[in-house]
Amino acid sequence: MNLGKIVDNQREYFYSGQTKTKDFRKDNLYKLKAIIKRYEEIILQALKNDLGKSNFEAYSTELMMVYGEIDLAIKNLDKWMSPIHEKTPIFSMPAKSYTLHEPLGVTLILSPWNYPFSLAIDPLVEAVAAGNTVILKTSRKSKETSKVIREMINSNFKNSYIYVVDNEEVTYDELLSYKYDHIFYTGGSKVGKIIMEKASKNLSKVTLELGGKSPVIVEKDANINLAARSIAWGNTVNAGQTCVSPDYILVHAAVKDKFIRQLEESLINFYGNDPLTCEDYPKIINQDHLKRLLELIENQDVIFGGSYNLQKRKLAPTIVDNVDFDNKLMEEEIFGPIFPIITYENLNEILYKIKRLAKPLAFYLFTKDDRIKEKVMYNMEFGNGMVNDTLMVVSNPNLEFGGVEYSGQGGYHGYSGFTNFSNKKSIMIASDNFDNKIKYPPYKNSKVKLLKKL
Numbered sequence: 001m002n003l004g005k006i007v008d009n010q011r012e013y014f015y016s017g018q019t020k021t022k023d024f025r026k027d028n029l030y031k032l033k034a035i036i037k038r039y040e041e042i043i044l045q046a047l048k049n050d051l052g053k054s055n056f057e058a059y060s061t062e063l064m065m066v067y068g069e070i071d072l073a074i075k076n077l078d079k080w081m082s083p084i085h086e087k088t089p090i091f092s093m094p095a096k097s098y099t100l101h102e103p104l105g106v107t108l109i110l111s112p113w114n115y116p117f118s119l120a121i122d123p124l125v126e127a128v129a130a131g132n133t134v135i136l137k138t139s140r141k142s143k144e145t146s147k148v149i150r151e152m153i154n155s156n157f158k159n160s161y162i163y164v165v166d167n168e169e170v171t172y173d174e175l176l177s178y179k180y181d182h183i184f185y186t187g188g189s190k191v192g193k194i195i196m197e198k199a200s201k202n203l204s205k206v207t208l209e210l211g212g213k214s215p216v217i218v219e220k221d222a223n224i225n226l227a228a229r230s231i232a233w234g235n236t237v238n239a240g241q242t243c244v245s246p247d248y249i250l251v252h253a254a255v256k257d258k259f260i261r262q263l264e265e266s267l268i269n270f271y272g273n274d275p276l277t278c279e280d281y282p283k284i285i286n287q288d289h290l291k292r293l294l295e296l297i298e299n300q301d302v303i304f305g306g307s308y309n310l311q312k313r314k315l316a317p318t319i320v321d322n323v324d325f326d327n328k329l330m331e332e333e334i335f336g337p338i339f340p341i342i343t344y345e346n347l348n349e350i351l352y353k354i355k356r357l358a359k360p361l362a363f364y365l366f367t368k369d370d371r372i373k374e375k376v377m378y379n380m381e382f383g384n385g386m387v388n389d390t391l392m393v394v395s396n397p398n399l400e401f402g403g404v405e406y407s408g409q410g411g412y413h414g415y416s417g418f419t420n421f422s423n424k425k426s427i428m429i430a431s432d433n434f435d436n437k438i439k440y441p442p443y444k445n446s447k448v449k450l451l452k453k454l
Contacts, residue, residue: 103131105181126417207410234390
């Protein structure tokens, strides 16, 4: 069956109203969780094949996140779907006002390769919880995981409800040629612009989860041991191929040497003296991406790491010193285990420079000073902020996750995901026993005076 027919069938299925019922949504969330449980070992193996993820990393960053989203949706769906009572102004009385979240319709989810399971299934969970039908397009680069997801979904759900497209048969151009009520895309800004342009022809709602260069600041009063461990971990989870990885490090000159020593020590403690042979250390998605990373560190002041194995698709954690804002490492998101070090002495000056860059998806700060925390978190623009740790802000389903400007638009996770895949409908029910005649002509001065009083 061709994709156009499936899109049409999903629209008809949505029009039937079946996906709108609470029981239907819950039943399919339970069903999805049970299917994932059944495929769990196969999913873990696929993630190891695609990205070299250990079972611990794959479970904690992919499966656990998805299970958490499903459980949260099931637990709260009754509340989320209930009408929200709103105040009614006196001029409109007697009447009752409320808002209601209704599903948008046929949704298209475009997922990336770096977290090929969780970033495909997380938004799927929220689309299902909100009562939509779903067309899911996974990444060609993460072949093994995409294959498992396609088999898992298409063999257990009707394609008029949820369907995973065949990456070998369907091109982006064909995929985006159909009308959707919501397009949810995770990836780079270049493709994000294309999707917005295509979506504008049908005025489809668009959510873009992009990325960008997320800074991390290490102030002179920071707990240096903590900062080093957290940053070492944050930029080597998934070999740095994470949209919220600490992309570049701004270290106060007073603690720079100590920080670098601790960073090196943390990396050795995590992955040993030869991370290329460490089973806990993931690999780069493909050789082309690895070659791009090698070009970035060429002719740089590499003070730690830098070794690589093209065949294994691994690059050791690499610290680059003496980086400035004009360095080629600062031109685009690195998306790999490279640690550029920028030294600063004046926090205000460095914040001024960061402010003039594209707004990042994440912003990290290490300090004990509450005034500095407030200054940075309230005055800098970003999607997601964290103090004294990295990455973990993404793990809280009660916080909306999303970017701003070049790092994306729209957010999801938990209730935010439910509302993102919904239309917030405003409803007012007036009384049929009383007709407020003030609003009707003729309009006399007495009515104007009364209106002003009201």
